[in-house]
Amino acid sequence: xxxxxxxxxxxxxxxxxxxxxxxxxxxxxxxxxxxxxxxxxxxxxxxxxxxxxxxxxxxxxxxxxxxxxxxxxxxxxxxxx
Amino acid sequence: xxxxxxxxxxxxxxxxxxxxxxxxxxxxxxxxxxxxxxxxxxxxxxxxxxxxxxxxxxxxxxxxxxxxxxxxxxxxxxxxxxxxxxxxxxxxxxxxxxxxxxxxxxxxxxxxxxxxxxxxxxxxxxxxxxxxxxxxxxxxxxxxxxxxxxxxxxxxxx
Numbered sequence: 001x002x003x004x005x006x007x008x009x010x011x012x013x014x015x016x017x018x019x020x021x022x023x024x025x026x027x028x029x030x031x032x033x034x035x036x037x038x039x040x041x042x043x044x045x046x047x048x049x050x051x052x053x054x055x056x057x058x059x060x061x062x063x064x065x066x067x068x069x070x071x072x073x074x075x076x077x078x079x080x081x
Numbered sequence: 082x083x084x085x086x087x088x089x090x091x092x093x094x095x096x097x098x099x100x101x102x103x104x105x106x107x108x109x110x111x112x113x114x115x116x117x118x119x120x121x122x123x124x125x126x127x128x129x130x131x132x133x134x135x136x137x138x139x140x141x142x143x144x145x146x147x148x149x150x151x152x153x154x155x156x157x158x159x160x161x162x163x164x165x166x167x168x169x170x171x172x173x174x175x176x177x178x179x180x181x182x183x184x185x186x187x188x189x190x191x192x193x194x195x196x197x198x199x200x201x202x203x204x205x206x207x208x209x210x211x212x213x214x215x216x217x218x219x220x221x222x223x224x225x226x227x228x229x230x231x232x233x234x235x236x237x238x239x
Contacts, residue, residue, distance in 0.1 A: 008135055009205035010216040052222040054203070057137035059224055073135060073203075077218040080132070080139075080163060080204030081116050081175055081195055 001026055001068035003033060009076045011051070014043045024066065030055065031062040033072050050077050084159070085143035087134045087204070089166040092176045097160045101180045108156075108180050112187030114195055116175040118168045125210040132165040132174060135203040139163065142202040145224060146194050150179070153193065153234065154186035161194055163204055174206075193237035200229050 005020040012018040015037075024032055030053050038045040053060050054073040066072065082093075082100045098111055118130050147159045158180045168174055175198065179190035198204075201224045206217050223229065 006135065008203065009133055009207070010218070012133075013216070050218075050221050052203075054135070054138050057135070057141065059138070059222070073138070075135065075203050075222060076205065076216070077220055078199070078201070078203055078222045079206050079217040079219045080134075080202045081199045 001028070001066070003028070003066055003069070004071045005033060005037065006071060006073040008073070011044060011047055011074055011076050015041055028066045029062065030060060030064050030066065030072055033066070034062065034074065037074075044074075047074070047076055051075055052078075084147060084161075085140060086162045087136050087139045087143070087165060088162065089164065092162050092164050092173045094173075094176050094178070097162060097176060097178050098180075101158050101160050101178050105180065108182055110179075110181050110184040110187040112179045112181070112184065112191045114175075114177040114191045115173050116195065118170050118172050118174060120170045122208060122210070125208070125212075127170060128209045128211065129170070130168045130174070131207040131209065132163075132168060133205050133207070134163070134165045136165075138203050142222075142224065143198075145201070146197045149197065149230070150190045150193055154179075154181060154190050157181040157186050157190045159190055159194060161198070163198070163202070165204070189237040193233050196233035196236050197230070200226075200233060 052075040160178045179187040181187040
């Protein structure tokens with residue numbers, strides 16, 4: 001199945017793109033996508049302990065199962081206001 | 082005008098106040114907070130800021146803050162608008178309006194809202210300063226972190 005990956009702020013800069021499309025196994029979770037991304041782009045891994053994740057624009061956890069067409073977002077610590 | 086928004090357009094405090102006070106039921110207080118782009122940050126001379134948002138989730142997070150505050154201070158109505166894009170020194174990056182029966186709830190709800198924005202709303206600022214630029218990073222966003230919510234509440238009521 002296919003998912004859209006959204007990256008923001010410094011994660012976007014590190015990846016060189018804010019939106020990527022990736023083919024993942026049917027049983028993929030958010031963790032599966034993150035693991036594949038960080039092996040592709042090791043510099044992203046520094047955010048492992050500080051980022052948040054979202055699926056289809058709702059906050060989610062790494063263990064959440066994904067479905068075809070889902071949008072998975074990886075979010076650095078926020079700094080709004 | 083929506084109660085919450087994430088927008089590249091200049092923020093309009095008067096319009097948001099009017100939105101929240103239209104049909105006011107004898108409320109006694111309007112408290113507001115406006116956040117401005119500072120000229121100095123951590124010893125750096127700021128040139129301008131560039132705000133980026135995950136719009137769809139940021140709107141939901143702002144709506145969550147409204148729900149939390151209105152449950153915490155019954156009778157209060159809250160509105161929050163956050164700006165994105167390039168902002169120069171002195172520009173308003175966020176406006177918060179709380180309309181309430183009495184002033185303590187209004188002030189507290191405003192303070193609570195800005196603390197929660199800094200905790201859970203997926204918006205980031207990149208600071209361009211004399212000598213370089215840097216993404217600012219604050220809190221790891223976790224709306225379900227009850228200790229963070231309690232900290233915001235305590236700050237609001239201090």
